[in-house]
Amino acid sequence: MLGNFTYCNPTKLYFGKGALDGLNAELPKYGKNVLLVYGGGSIKKNGIYDKVVAALKANGKEIFEDAGVMPNPTVEKLYEGVERARRAKADLILAVGGGSVCDYAKAVSVSVNCEEDPWEKYFVRFEEPSCETIPVGCVLTMVGTGSEMNGGSVITNHKAKMKVGHVFADEKIFPRFSVLDPEFTYTLPKYQMVSGFYDIMSHIMEQYFSGTDDNTSDYIMEGLMRSLVHSSRIAVKEPENYEARSNVMWTATWALNTLVAKGKDTDWEVHMLGQAVGAITNATHGMTLAAVSLPYYRHIMPYGLAKFKRFAVDVWDISPAGKTDEQIAEEGLSAMESWMKELGLVMNITELGADESMLGDLVNATLVMRGGYKVLTKEEILQIFKESL
Numbered sequence: 001m002l003g004n005f006t007y008c009n010p011t012k013l014y015f016g017k018g019a020l021d022g023l024n025a026e027l028p029k030y031g032k033n034v035l036l037v038y039g040g041g042s043i044k045k046n047g048i049y050d051k052v053v054a055a056l057k058a059n060g061k062e063i064f065e066d067a068g069v070m071p072n073p074t075v076e077k078l079y080e081g082v083e084r085a086r087r088a089k090a091d092l093i094l095a096v097g098g099g100s101v102c103d104y105a106k107a108v109s110v111s112v113n114c115e116e117d118p119w120e121k122y123f124v125r126f127e128e129p130s131c132e133t134i135p136v137g138c139v140l141t142m143v144g145t146g147s148e149m150n151g152g153s154v155i156t157n158h159k160a161k162m163k164v165g166h167v168f169a170d171e172k173i174f175p176r177f178s179v180l181d182p183e184f185t186y187t188l189p190k191y192q193m194v195s196g197f198y199d200i201m202s203h204i205m206e207q208y209f210s211g212t213d214d215n216t217s218d219y220i221m222e223g224l225m226r227s228l229v230h231s232s233r234i235a236v237k238e239p240e241n242y243e244a245r246s247n248v249m250w251t252a253t254w255a256l257n258t259l260v261a262k263g264k265d266t267d268w269e270v271h272m273l274g275q276a277v278g279a280i281t282n283a284t285h286g287m288t289l290a291a292v293s294l295p296y297y298r299h300i301m302p303y304g305l306a307k308f309k310r311f312a313v314d315v316w317d318i319s320p321a322g323k324t325d326e327q328i329a330e331e332g333l334s335a336m337e338s339w340m341k342e343l344g345l346v347m348n349i350t351e352l353g354a355d356e357s358m359l360g361d362l363v364n365a366t367l368v369m370r371g372g373y374k375v376l377t378k379e380e381i382l383q384i385f386k387e388s389l
């Protein structure tokens with residue numbers, strides 16, 4: 001049964017080969033000053049930077065640069081970006097990069113005119129902006145987070161040992177437009193590419209493994225997962241297979257553009273466990289999720305057995321004949337484990353830099369969610385991290 005909801009996704013997408021031309025339609029809508037935000041320099045090596053700058057100049061923009069947004073952007077970088085945006089009197093923030101750059105652009109957008117400490121306001125108290133915000137546009141170069149079409153922004157505070165995501169409710173925080181050219185993702189190193197693939201899977205599973213009702217969103221998610229498994233297997237062998245890469249890119253956007261969460265409960269505990277690992281090791285986001293997922297799902301499986309059985313049969317084509325529900329469900333998770341190994345994902349947190357001495361910090365940094373099949377106790381969280389080592 002679908003619960004009540006309001007749905008609005010205001011992000012305009014330009015998808016496919018040559019999608020960057022969409023900038024010519026979008027840029028005239030904003031003022032002259034553009035804060036061009038990007039990461040550690042991949043866009044300079046692969047030529048995307050030159051193309052974006054050419055489009056900005058052709059549209060008469062004054063460009064102010066904010067480079068060096070790191071993976072898992074930090075609160076210190078956010079403060080720096082706020083200063084840059086203020087000095088630039090930015091009319092538009094154009095993010096060119098992956099989820100980190102897009103998330104950071106949104107965080108700067110809500111902070112430029114904020115009179116309080118943005119970390120405290122948005123990432124500790126989870127308040128919505130009460131000040132004027134700056135429009136954000138994205139040119140996506142890494143697939144996975146869905147940040148190109150949602151209101152999410154994740155900021156890391158190493159001093160506080162916290163990595164916190166705020167999903168802004170107000171649709172004016174969503175990117176006004178996003179450019180999605182699958183060919184822009186070809187230069188991703190394999191580690192980043194497959195990490196993004198698992199991030200997509202995790203986003204879908206977080207929303208799928210919740211609730212017991214019959215819900216259209218679950219059927220949509222099964223289709224998305226089947227497409228992802230199929231295309232990721234091709235992409236990992238043939239990184240320049242346009243069909244596979246474009247399908248994965250589109251799946252990533254739908255996995256977390258808020259549609260499939262509507263009218264149902266969602267979990268998000270794997271992301272809380274993964275974000276704790278990220279806060280303490282600064283590891284790559286998708287890999288932190290891969291490393292904790294199987295211990296978590298095997299732990300909660302008895303509490304949501306019917307859904308795990310459905311996952312096995314409808315996503316992984318496990319034959320149910322002559323098997324108990326537990327056997328079917330476990331075979332589904334085993335099939336997922338094989339796929340994860342086939343992609344080359346990191347399957348434990350030790351490889352990401354965690355060790356036993358960090359278990360206490362990891363447990364403390366993990367927020368407990370209430371929408372999944374089991375609300376975890378601190379002891380259970382500790383057990384899951386131990387099994388993830």
Ligand code: NZQ
Pocket residue numbers: 038039040041042043046069070071072073097098099100101103141142143144145146147150151152153154165184185186187188189192196199256271285286
């Ligand atoms: O910095 P550069 O040099 O650009 O290199 C980046 C970075 O090192 C590189 N890269 C990106 N595109 C490339 C490329 N290298 C070569 N060719 C390209 N085309 O990839 C590295 C990782 O980039 P990053 O943006 O950090 O990856 P991702 O897209 O996975 O973003 C991760 C961040 O997003 C947050 C994560 O927590 C993490 O902080 N998330 C945001 C969400 C949201 N907004 O809804 C939800 C997610 O669950 C996630 O939490």
Ligand code: ZN
Pocket residue numbers: 145199202203271285
């Ligand atoms: Zn994620």
